[in-house]
Amino acid sequence: MRKIILLVLVLIGIIEGCKKYPEGPKISLRSPMHRLYGAYHLCDYTVNGVDSLDLFYDSLSLTCGFYYEDYSDQNLYQNNDRRKDGKGCLLFWEWSLTNNTLKSQTS
Numbered sequence: 001m002r003k004i005i006l007l008v009l010v011l012i013g014i015i016e017g018c019k020k021y022p023e024g025p026k027i028s029l030r031s032p033m034h035r036l037y038g039a040y041h042l043c044d045y046t047v048n049g050v051d052s053l054d055l056f057y058d059s060l061s062l063t064c065g066f067y068y069e070d071y072s073d074q075n076l077y078q079n080n081d082r083r084k085d086g087k088g089c090l091l092f093w094e095w096s097l098t099n100n101t102l103k104s105q106t107s
Contacts (some may be wrong), residue, residue, distance in 0.1 A: 039065040057084045
C-alpha cells in the first residue's frame with residue numbers, strides 16, 4: 001500500500017513539475033497549430049520596448065484571426081476589421097509553424 005501511495009505522489013510531482021504549456025493545460029491532445037487557431041484582439045504592441053499600439057491601429061484593426069482554409073489547404077492570418085479612422089482594412093497572409101516558431105509569408 002505504501003508503494004502505491006509513493007508511486008501516486010511521484011506521478012503527481014512529475015506532472016506538476018513538467019508543465020509543457022505555462023498558460024494552458026498540463027496535457028493537450030490538440031497540436032500546437034490547432035491551439036493557435038482562433039480570433040484574437042490585440043491589447044499590447046511594442047517596438048523596441050516602446051508602446052506602439054496606436055501606430056498599429058492607425059494602419060490595421062486590432063482584431064485578427066489565425067485559421068485553416070480547407071479549399072486552399074493553407075493556414076491563414078486575417079486582419080479585416082475597422083481601423084481607428086473607421087475605414088476597413090483587409091490583410092491576409094499564409095503562416096506555418098517551424099520548430100514551434102511562427103513563420104509567415106506574404107502573398
